[in-house]
Amino acid sequence: MRYSAAFLPTLRETPKEATTVSHALLLRAGYIRMVGAGLYEFLPLGVRVLQRIATIIREEMDRAGAQEVLMPAVLPSEYFKETGRWDKFGPTLFRLHDRKHGEYHLAPTHEEIITDMVRREIKSYRQLPINLYQIQMKYRDEPRPRAGLLRCREFLMKDAYSFDVSPEAARKSYDAMEAAYHRVFGRLGLQYRLVAADSGAMGGSGSAEFQVLAQSGEDAIAACTACDYAANVEVATAAEAAAASTPSGELPAPVRVHTPGAKTIEQLVAFFGDRVEGVGADRFLKSVVYLAGDEQVLAVVRGDHEVNEIKLARAVGADEVHWVAEPEHAGFLGPVGWKDKVVVDAAAAAVADGITGANEEDHHLQHVRHGRDFEGTVADIRLVAKGDPCPRCGGALELYRGIEAGHIFMLGTHYTDAMKAEFLDAEGTSRPIVMGCYGIGVSRLVAAVVEQLHDDDGLVWPSEVAPYAVIVTPLGGDEPTAVAEDLYAKLRERGLTVMLDDRDERPGVKLKDAELLGIPLSVRVGKRGLKDGNIEIKARRSGETSFVPLAGAVDAIADLVAKS
RNA sequence: CGGGGCGUAGCGCAGUCUGGUAGCGCGUUCGGUUCGGGACCGAAAGGUCGGAGGUUCGAAUCCUCUCGCCCCGACCA
Numbered sequence: 001m002r003y004s005a006a007f008l009p010t011l012r013e014t015p016k017e018a019t020t021v022s023h024a025l026l027l028r029a030g031y032i033r034m035v036g037a038g039l040y041e042f043l044p045l046g047v048r049v050l051q052r053i054a055t056i057i058r059e060e061m062d063r064a065g066a067q068e069v070l071m072p073a074v075l076p077s078e079y080f081k082e083t084g085r086w087d088k089f090g091p092t093l094f095r096l097h098d099r100k101h102g103e104y105h106l107a108p109t110h111e112e113i114i115t116d117m118v119r120r121e122i123k124s125y126r127q128l129p130i131n132l133y134q135i136q137m138k139y140r141d142e143p144r145p146r147a148g149l150l151r152c153r154e155f156l157m158k159d160a161y162s163f164d165v166s167p168e169a170a171r172k173s174y175d176a177m178e179a180a181y182h183r184v185f186g187r188l189g190l191q192y193r194l195v196a197a198d199s200g201a202m203g204g205s206g207s208a209e210f211q212v213l214a215q216s217g218e219d220a221i222a223a224c225t226a227c228d229y230a231a232n233v234e235v236a237t238a239a240e241a242a243a244a245s246t247p248s249g250e251l252p253a254p255v256r257v258h259t260p261g262a263k264t265i266e267q268l269v270a271f272f273g274d275r276v277e278g279v280g281a282d283r284f285l286k287s288v289v290y291l292a293g294d295e296q297v298l299a300v301v302r303g304d305h306e307v308n309e310i311k312l313a314r315a316v317g318a319d320e321v322h323w324v325a326e327p328e329h330a331g332f333l334g335p336v337g338w339k340d341k342v343v344v345d346a347a348a349a350a351v352a353d354g355i356t357g358a359n360e361e362d363h364h365l366q367h368v369r370h371g372r373d374f375e376g377t378v379a380d381i382r383l384v385a386k387g388d389p390c391p392r393c394g395g396a397l398e399l400y401r402g403i404e405a406g407h408i409f410m411l412g413t414h415y416t417d418a419m420k421a422e423f424l425d426a427e428g429t430s431r432p433i434v435m436g437c438y439g440i441g442v443s444r445l446v447a448a449v450v451e452q453l454h455d456d457d458g459l460v461w462p463s464e465v466a467p468y469a470v471i472v473t474p475l476g477g478d479e480p481t482a483v484a485e486d487l488y489a490k491l492r493e494r495g496l497t498v499m500l501d502d503r504d505e506r507p508g509v510k511l512k513d514a515e516l517l518g519i520p521l522s523v524r525v526g527k528r529g530l531k532d533g534n535i536e537i538k539a540r541r542s543g544e545t546s547f548v549p550l551a552g553a554v555d556a557i558a559d560l561v562a563k564s
Numbered sequence: 565c566g567g568g569g570c571g572u573a574g575c576g577c578a579g580u581c582u583g584g585u586a587g588c589g590c591g592u593u594c595g596g597u598u599c600g601g602g603a604c605c606g607a608a609a610g611g612u613c614g615g616a617g618g619u620u621c622g623a624a625u626c627c628u629c630u631c632g633c634c635c636c637g638a639c640c641a
Binding site: 011 | 570574575576577591598599600601632633635636638639640641
């Protein structure tokens with residue numbers, strides 16, 4: 001590509017709506033433009049990157065035995081109604097009508113459609129297993145699109161669906177996809193963790209996320225520093241801590257203590273610090289009020305812990321719980337004498353001599369213990385914290401932020417039961433097909449790669465996804481221009497993707513743009529080098545510069561591209 | 565949906581409080597000088613001041629409504 005003819009509008013300054021690195025750089029380097037909240041145009045370079053990532057995914061899906069299909073993005077409502085998701089998706093679903101007033105929606109995901117496709121064609125166990133995937137735009141009217149390509153309302157997704165005769169067979173399909181995903185993320189050069197996750201509204205029996213580690217990520221991940229345990233904090237657990245700070249001797253009866261204005265754990269630790277030797281946040285029983293449906297629940301965790309609402313919901317058998325912002329006596333709440341349901345975190349239940357709110361303004365109770373002074377269901381309802389012992393090996397957990405770039409689910413017969421997708425087994429019995437589904441956010445991956453790999457000068461593409469392998473920059477003068485033209489032609493003959501910066505710009509401008517674009521190899525042709533018969537090659541990522549003789553330049557460059 | 569911020573030229577911003585000829589930098593166009601790290605001189609083009617209504621002799625500026633974007637939260641495969 002000749003830069004002079006490219007539709008490649010770069011920006012010197014960052015548009016103010018961009019506050020995330022990937023968003024800012026992709027805008028500045030002319031890869032994407034915004035059309036509306038969560039709606040983006042991919043300009044030529046953006047498309048090239050998107051397609052290269054899609055190609056990697058395609059290759060790995062095909063290698064794993066999946067077959068590519070393409071389903072419509074505009075769907076009649078009947079399929080989602082069949083599984084109840086027409087209502088369940090709520091406002092996230094983009095709904096529309098056709099000219100005959102028929103009800104439609106834009107596809108947020110395709111479990112129903114593919115299940116319908118499969119149930120129409122698959123009748124026998126002889127036709128299974130099968131794994132079908134597509135790469136296509138998905139539509140979700142997100143409550144809050146954010147950070148450019150990281151959370152869009154229209155985004156490119158690879159979604160695969162496996163169909164098997166049994167849970168055991170489905171497990172094999174799931175494992176094959178997991179392996180394929182590892183290859184994809186490995187080829188993209190990403191730092192990522194495979195983490196246990198909440199299967200959420202997808203339904204099904206288990207799931208794991210491929211989380212690309214990045215500060216701008218929306219998800220919090222707990223990962224062991226010693227073994228490979230990793231989980232979304234939504235579901236992460238810690239090994240049972242040893243019963244904390246058990247004092248010797250008999251526990252005295254609870255004492256009511258006047259604690260004026262001391263509402264937070266921090267204030268309480270300061271308040272009791274003078275009175276109780278060695279008191280820390282882990283001696284307090286923090287009580288938080290939640291609503292589970294109509295029922296009020298008091299969640300009790302240790303002062304140094306936080307409530308995990310997903311775990312709490314599970315513990316009380318609710319779909320979700322809602323935090324009650326301003327209950328009576330906020331700051332002085334406690335489980336002793338509490339009339340509604342109480343759920344106590346296991347770590348809080350192990351506190352032998354605790355301090356908690358007295359349910360009375362400006363008062364707390366000292367010397368409180370679960371089982372003696374109050375009752376309540378004991379369950380794991382807390383968020384894991386940095387340094388907690390790993391549930392698998394006891395090593396220390398570390399917290400990371402991550403971008404969910406892939407998610408694999410064992411769906412079981414959730415959809416095939418609802419939609420009666422059945423096959424005849426060898427005995428002639430009709431049985432539901434066992435499903436799995438596997439997603440990769442392709443456009444999100446573009447942003448994820450940038451989040452992980454960039455520098456102050458701009459984008460830095462790994463060679464596997466770079467829009468061009470090489471950019472050739474003549475630095476002014478007739479001879480360098482002629483040499484650059486010649487190199488451009490010869491490198492292209494070699495089958496390399498090459499950009500030639502043939503613009504009538506000053507060297508500084510061209511070199512800055514080459515860096516902003518993130519093309520892995522920059523070939524500079526200038527009088528200075530040609531004087532000694534050399535051209536200069538600079539690696540974008542390492543910054544390493546080498547001079548090579550013009551005579552062998554094409555081979556040298558092709559070599560470097562092949563090795564990268 | 566709750567809280568906060570912002571809409572003025574392609575991009576970044578000033579001007580709004582205190583109403584009175586719509587500005588600056590970058591970019592763009594033309595001419596010239598330059599040419600290995602975002603050059604310099606000169607000239608020029610480019611704006612329904614997000615939109616609608618109102619107040620006023622007069623509105624980017626004041627009032628009302630509305631739309632959009634960003635951030636935090638809620639929410640969310």
